[in-house]
Amino acid sequence: xxxxxxxxxxxxxxxxxxxxxxxxxxxxxxxxxxxxxxxxxxxxxxxxxxxxxxxxxxxxxxxxxxxxxxxxxxxxxxxxxxxxxxxxxxxxxxxxxxxxxxxxxxxxxxxxxxxxxxxxxx
Amino acid sequence: xxxxxxxxxxxxxxxxxxxxxxxxxxxxxxxxxxxxxxxxxxxxxxxxxxxxxxxxxxxxxxxxxxxxxxxxxxxxxxxxxxxxxxxxxxxxxxxxxxxxxxxxxxxxxxxxxxxxxxxxxxxxxxxxxxxxxxxxxxxxxxxxxxxxxxxxxxxxxxxxxxxxxxxxxxxxxxxxxxxxxxxxxxxxxxxxxxxxxxxxxxxxxxxxx
Numbered sequence: 001x002x003x004x005x006x007x008x009x010x011x012x013x014x015x016x017x018x019x020x021x022x023x024x025x026x027x028x029x030x031x032x033x034x035x036x037x038x039x040x041x042x043x044x045x046x047x048x049x050x051x052x053x054x055x056x057x058x059x060x061x062x063x064x065x066x067x068x069x070x071x072x073x074x075x076x077x078x079x080x081x082x083x084x085x086x087x088x089x090x091x092x093x094x095x096x097x098x099x100x101x102x103x104x105x106x107x108x109x110x111x112x113x114x115x116x117x118x119x120x121x122x
Numbered sequence: 123x124x125x126x127x128x129x130x131x132x133x134x135x136x137x138x139x140x141x142x143x144x145x146x147x148x149x150x151x152x153x154x155x156x157x158x159x160x161x162x163x164x165x166x167x168x169x170x171x172x173x174x175x176x177x178x179x180x181x182x183x184x185x186x187x188x189x190x191x192x193x194x195x196x197x198x199x200x201x202x203x204x205x206x207x208x209x210x211x212x213x214x215x216x217x218x219x220x221x222x223x224x225x226x227x228x229x230x231x232x233x234x235x236x237x238x239x240x241x242x243x244x245x246x247x248x249x250x251x252x253x254x255x256x257x258x259x260x261x262x263x264x265x266x267x268x269x270x271x272x273x274x275x276x277x278x279x280x281x282x283x284x285x286x287x288x289x290x291x292x293x294x295x296x297x298x299x300x301x302x303x304x305x306x307x308x309x310x311x312x313x314x315x316x317x318x319x320x321x322x323x324x325x326x327x328x329x330x331x
Binding site: 021023024026028041043044046048050052053054055056057059061071072073074075084086087088089122 | 127131134135260262266269270274278281282289290317318319320321322323324325
C-alpha cells in the first residue's frame with residue numbers, strides 16, 4: 001500500500017496565474033490541499049495548519065474529492081494531515097512550499113515560479 | 123453574510139460528534155449490556171433475600187461461569203418449574219435470551235458497550251465545557267483544543283474498536299444539530315469577535331524576515 005502524501009496546488013485564473021488576495025504587503029495565495037493515496041476506509045482527514053489561521057485545524061470528510069481543502073497562505077509552514085481510517089490514524093506532514101513545488105513540476109510557469117518564491121520567502 | 127467561524131465549527135464539527143454520542147445508548151450492544159447487567163444484579167439481589175427460581179438463575183447466569191447459587195439450571199428444570207400455560211412463552215424467552223447472549227459474546231458486545239459508555243462520558247464532559255468556551259470573544263482556540271484533544275481521539279479509538287458504529291456521524295442528526303446550534307448562537311454569538319476565516323494573520327513586525 002502506498003504511503004499517503006499531502007498534495008498542494010495553487011488555484012489558477014483563466015490565464016494560468018495563481019490567484020491571491022492582497023493585504024498590505026502580503027499576497028495570500030489561494031491553495032488547494034488534498035491527500036493522495038489515503039487508505040480506502042479513510043473517513044476523514046484533519047489538516048493542522050499554521051496557528052496564524054483563526055481556523056488552524058480543519059476536518060474534511062469528502063473522500064470523493066480527495067479530502068480537498070481550500071486555504072490561503074502568504075508564506076511557508078509545515079502542513080500536517082491526520083488521515084483517519086477504520087484501522088488507525090496516520091499522520092503525514094510536509095512543508096507547504098515543498099508540496100507546492102512538487103505538484104507544479106520542475107519547470108513551472110513564470111507566474112507560478114514567482115508565487116513559489118514568494119511563499120518560500122515568507 | 124457568511125456564518126461566523128465559531129458557528130460553522132459548531133455546526134460542522136463539534137455538535138455532530140456530541141449529538142452522535144448520545145445515539146450510542148440506542149445501540150444494541152449498549153442496550154443488551156444494560157439489560158444483562160440489571161438482570162444479573164436483580165437475580166443476585168433476589169437470591170440474597172431468599173427469592174429464587176431456576177428461571178431467574180438461568181437468566182442471571184453469565185454463560186461462562188456458574189452463577190452465585192451454584193451450577194446453572196438445566197432447560198428441563200426451568201420448564202418444570204413454571205405452570206403449564208407458561209411453558210411455551212418461557213421456552214421462547216429462554217431461546218431469545220440464548221440468541222442474544224451468543225450474539226453479545228460473539229460480537230464483543232461487552233467490550234463495545236464498556237468503550238461506548240466511556241466515550242459517552244468523555245463527550246458529555248466536553249459538552250459540559252462548551253458554555254465556558256463559547257462565552258469568550260474568541261472561542262476557536264478552546265473549540266480546537268476540545269476537538270483535537272478530547273473529541274476526535276476518543277471517537278477515532280472507538281471507531282477502531284467498533285464501539286462507534288458510524289464513520290463518523292450518526293444518521294439523521296441534522297435537525298438536532300441545527301436546533302442546538304441555533305440555541306447556542308442565540309445565547310453566545312453576540313460575544314464573539316469578528317474574524318477573517320480565510321486569511322492568515324500577518325506576522326508581528328519583529329518576526330518579519
